[in-house]
Amino acid sequence: MNDVIREFLLESHENLAQLDADLIALEKDPSGRETLARAFRTLHTVKGTAGFLGYVKLQAVAHSAEHLLSKLRAGELAFNPPIATALLGVVDAIRTALAAVEADGTEGADDYADLIAVLDDLRDGSSVQVKPAPAAEPKPQAVVAPVVSPPPPPVTPVPAPSLVGPPDGDQKAAVADTSLRVDVGLLDKLMMLVGELVLARNQIVQFSSTQENADFLGTVQRLNLLTSELQAGVMKTRMQPIGNMWSKFPRVVRDLAVACGKKVRFEMDGQETELDKTIVESIRDPLTHIVRNAVDHGIEKPEVRTSRGKPAEGRLSLRAYHEGGKVLIEIVDDGGGIDPVRVRDKAVRTKLVSAEDAMRMSERDLINLVFLPGFSTAEQVTHFSGRGVGMDVVRTNVEKIGGGVELESVLGRGTTMRMKIPLTLAIIPALTVTAAGERYCIPQVSLVELVHLDAEAAAKGIESLHGAPVYRLRGNLLPIVYLDEQLGLPAARGPASGVNIVVLQAEDRQFGLVVDAIHDTEEIVVKPLQKQLKGIAAFAGATIMGDGRVALILDILGLAHRSSVVTGARTRANANEEQPQSETTAARESLLIFEANGGERMAIPLTCVSRLEEFAANELEWAGVRRVVQYRGEILPLLDTSRELRRMARGGHSARKDPALPLDRKTQVVVCSGLGKHVGLIVDRIVDIADEAIASRRDADRPGVKFVGVVQNRVTEFPDVDALVRATEPDTTT
Numbered sequence: 157m158n159d160v161i162r163e164f165l166l167e168s169h170e171n172l173a174q175l176d177a178d179l180i181a182l183e184k185d186p187s188g189r190e191t192l193a194r195a196f197r198t199l200h201t202v203k204g205t206a207g208f209l210g211y212v213k214l215q216a217v218a219h220s221a222e223h224l225l226s227k228l229r230a231g232e233l234a235f236n237p238p239i240a241t242a243l244l245g246v247v248d249a250i251r252t253a254l255a256a257v258e259a260d261g262t263e264g265a266d267d268y269a270d271l272i273a274v275l276d277d278l279r280d281g282s283s284v285q286v287k288p289a290p291a292a293e294p295k296p297q298a299v300v301a302p303v304v305s306p307p308p309p310p311v312t313p314v315p316a317p318s319l320v321g322p323p324d325g326d327q328k329a330a331v332a333d334t335s336l337r338v339d340v341g342l343l344d345k346l347m348m349l350v351g352e353l354v355l356a357r358n359q360i361v362q363f364s365s366t367q368e369n370a371d372f373l374g375t376v377q378r379l380n381l382l383t384s385e386l387q388a389g390v391m392k393t394r395m396q397p398i399g400n401m402w403s404k405f406p407r408v409v410r411d412l413a414v415a416c417g418k419k420v421r422f423e424m425d426g427q428e429t430e431l432d433k434t435i436v437e438s439i440r441d442p443l444t445h446i447v448r449n450a451v452d453h454g455i456e457k458p459e460v461r462t463s464r465g466k467p468a469e470g471r472l473s474l475r476a477y478h479e480g481g482k483v484l485i486e487i488v489d490d491g492g493g494i495d496p497v498r499v500r501d502k503a504v505r506t507k508l509v510s511a512e513d514a515m516r517m518s519e520r521d522l523i524n525l526v527f528l529p530g531f532s533t534a535e536q537v538t539h540f541s542g543r544g545v546g547m548d549v550v551r552t553n554v555e556k557i558g559g560g561v562e563l564e565s566v567l568g569r570g571t572t573m574r575m576k577i578p579l580t581l582a583i584i585p586a587l588t589v590t591a592a593g594e595r596y597c598i599p600q601v602s603l604v605e606l607v608h609l610d611a612e613a614a615a616k617g618i619e620s621l622h623g624a625p626v627y628r629l630r631g632n633l634l635p636i637v638y639l640d641e642q643l644g645l646p647a648a649r650g651p652a653s654g655v656n657i658v659v660l661q662a663e664d665r666q667f668g669l670v671v672d673a674i675h676d677t678e679e680i681v682v683k684p685l686q687k688q689l690k691g692i693a694a695f696a697g698a699t700i701m702g703d704g705r706v707a708l709i710l711d712i713l714g715l716a717h718r719s720s721v722v723t724g725a726r727t728r729a730n731a732n733e734e735q736p737q738s739e740t741t742a743a744r745e746s747l748l749i750f751e752a753n754g755g756e757r758m759a760i761p762l763t764c765v766s767r768l769e770e771f772a773a774n775e776l777e778w779a780g781v782r783r784v785v786q787y788r789g790e791i792l793p794l795l796d797t798s799r800e801l802r803r804m805a806r807g808g809h810s811a812r813k814d815p816a817l818p819l820d821r822k823t824q825v826v827v828c829s830g831l832g833k834h835v836g837l838i839v840d841r842i843v844d845i846a847d848e849a850i851a852s853r854r855d856a857d858r859p860g861v862k863f864v865g866v867v868q869n870r871v872t873e874f875p876d877v878d879a880l881v882r883a884t885e886p887d888t889t890t
């Protein structure tokens with residue numbers, strides 16, 4: 157039994173219980189208009205859902221009863237005992253069919269034709285009397301008698317059975333007995349009480365660390381376990397499949413596609429993914445807007461798609477899945493995609509960005525301009541879009557609940573919108589840190605890793621790039637943000653002190669948050685901020701710690717925006733100030749820039765780089781005339797880049813060993829891949845990792861170098877990685 161059928165059974169049993177009471181009340185007081193309307197709505201709901209699920213017998217009997225009730229509502233018929241008896245028989249028939257559905261998935265053998273005939277006769281104005289069955293006959297029979305003259309003769313109630321008896325005891329639906337519907341307000345109150353219990357538990361656990369009484373510590377441990385189990389149980393009651401919210405989207409897509417003259421095939425995957433009900437309600441409107449945008453803006457009309465070599469029917473898919481403690485929802489269409497040039501021109505024309513800033517933006521940044529308030533590429537306002545009040549609201553609402561929105565688009569091929577949202581907002585694991593004597597909490601879903609640098613490593617490792625501090629973490633440049641500076645707190649750092657870096661993820665960017673101290677990870681209860689603090693982007697909420705003091709919860713995405721980490725505006729603007737105008741229009745490449753041991757400045761595409769490594773002298777070995785190192789389960793050949801290029805200029809391999817490297821320092825190696833193999837390039841130092849447009853270039857004047865170009869206003873050689881890989885292969889010449 158899937159969740160949809162289970163929900164149908166539970167809801168139908170509840171509705172039938174109410175319908176029983178309403179029919180009895182109507183028999184006593186036929187003038188109850190509201191009661192009659194409620195009975196009609198109940199049968200209408202049962203009929204509609206049964207038809208949707210393919211239960212044709214249930215649909216037929218409910219439809220006949222609904223038709224009869226519609227005449228009663230219109231005043232064309234008066235409610236009387238025969239009608240009450242027939243409708244109560246409908247209730248019993250539906251219960252019998254529901255029991256069969258729960259037992260074996262079918263509606264049972266009975267098609268309820270006799271009952272439907274009685275309902276039709278009553279609807280047409282005939283009077284039906286139910287007489288006691290003769291002793292020789294095992295079943296009651298319905299007798300239809302025509303009305304001789306109005307008003308119909310009164311029917312004397314008789315110990316007479318209904319047309320369809322209620323199900324036996326062993327047929328009683330288990331779903332109705334084992335399931336219970338609870339008001340959301342009650343669940344919210346329970347969640348609040350559990351949150352307070354968690355706070356009290358944290359305080360007791362912190363106090364117990366100073367105690368030595370074994371009995372007391374055992375009791376605290378038991379309390380800790382029970383509180384965790386209770387918390388998990390209550391949180392589970394608030395979880396619901398995201399498919400409950402998605403159920404309306406097929407109709408939304410169908411209606412909008414028809415209105416826009418388009419053909420769209422809609423697919424859904426991951427409907428069983430569960431989320432906290434509060435989260436589900438928060439993303440309902442943003443998700444609806446994205447789906448409507450995909451149909452209205454994304455997917456082209458059939459004739460346009462056909463002219464572009466695409467199927468006339470567009471494809472829109474909705475997918476949900478768990479990843480890294482969050483739920484990811486992807487909305488993917490195979491439409492026309494977003495044209496970054498068109499977005500740029502519209503943003504400049506509407507003065508949302510300046511022309512100079514727009515020219516400096518990458519293609520990805522241009523696409524993300526659609527999230528600006530007031531932006532729309534629609535040429536005219538329609539019933540569905542064009543007002544420019546959609547995508548900014550989508551991002552704002554998702555970020556309010558601690559999530560994020562990513563947008564990827566390829567012109568002519570389609571668009572992918574990805575929403576990352578937390579599972580719940582009530583109780584979350586968080587890391588506690590200290591800055592300027594104040595404690596703050598960092599949600600664990602944003603935490604990547606922790607890095608501690610002693611004073612010497614911090615002095616060497618933290619550099620300044622275009623005026624912004626960065627740290628080279630395993631070859632990647634990590635932007636550094638000081639928490640005390642961002643919050644306007646007095647700095648307590650000294651020249652001899654070490655540095656604690658909390659590496660965080662904000663959207664698709666990582667950055668390092670420098671704090672004074674790092675403490676434990678614990679579960680915290682999220683409390684909303686007062687209105688005075690709600691406007692501060694650095695804070696997402698507050699919590700009460702184990703010692704009873706309040707700590708603010710950091711909004712990681714807000715900090716990233718405040719420090720320009722996510723937008724990259726600070727670094728990008730400074731990096732482009734000295735670039736020629738023609739460079740901004742050239743194709744940009746991600747490059748690793750380094751100096752070879754001969755002092756030459758070189759660069760290779762970052763796509764060729766596997767890792768940056770450092771090897772001590774005692775790790776290096778010889779294999780013939782080639783220096784090698786044991787690396788990740790393979791023997792990695794090492795090349796002195798400058799020396800190898802000189803060899804290639806002389807022509808071919810050398811039979812002499814490379815000179816020994818100094819023993820007093822580690823060897824910097826760029827592990828590259830080419831021709832399906834790996835090679836380690838020995839370099840003097842890594843200069844930078846940059847996203848550059850190579851505007852000026854010329855052919856190289858020596859083998860092993862692809863070309864020479866200008867990078868960061870410096871002449872730079874671009875080695876041929878494939879040629880260097882071939883240089884490590886055995887010499888087969890004679």
